[in-house]
Amino acid sequence: MKTDNRICLGAIVGVHGIKGEVKVKSFTEHEKDVAKYGEVENEAGDRKFSLKVVGHSKELLRVKIKGCDDRNTAETLIGTGLYVSKDVLPQLEEEEFYHADLIGLDAKEISSQKVIGKVDAIYNFGAGDLIDIKFSDGGSEVLPFTKEYVPEINIKDGFIIVKLIQFAEDPEAQAHEG
Secondary structure, eight states, X not given: OOGGGEEEEEEEEEEETTTTEEEEEEOSSSGGGGGTTSOEEOTTSOOEEOEEEEEEETTEEEEEETTOOSHHHHHTTTTOEEEEEGGGXXXXXXXXXXXXXXXXOEEEETTTOOEEEEEEEEXXXXXXXXXXXXXXXXXXXXXXXXXXXXXXXXXXXXXXXXXXXXXXXXXXXXXXXX
């Protein structure tokens, strides 16, 4: 399966008990949807897994994987991303997108419309999404992923528009402005 047509629904981050259950960090809008779309596969695409959500362990899902029946086997799966083809996911509405579709897009500065770098990552540490822009000169800036700081997203043409955060005494940020 082509890897650029896939979305990571979650990742195995630990084990639970001795019967092969794993702890999964879900990246889906509704956490239990990590098991909703059928078989998932690892990042390389060479292993497939059938998942069943069986409960919670703190902030993580407890998941049973078909054929994983002991703790030792489960431990070998820690760090595994769980991917599906975009084709099995619901159709997106206009103005909706997957975070993975933003990675690698050009970032254009709002006032100059010049390309200043690329989208490197999207983060969420609990207080909302953040977007990490890697500048062409090697620097970076993490911005709130809101309409104020990212007023335009154009996946079709491969760019986003960003408003950089200006600090009065930050000559480096001013240098990136244009």
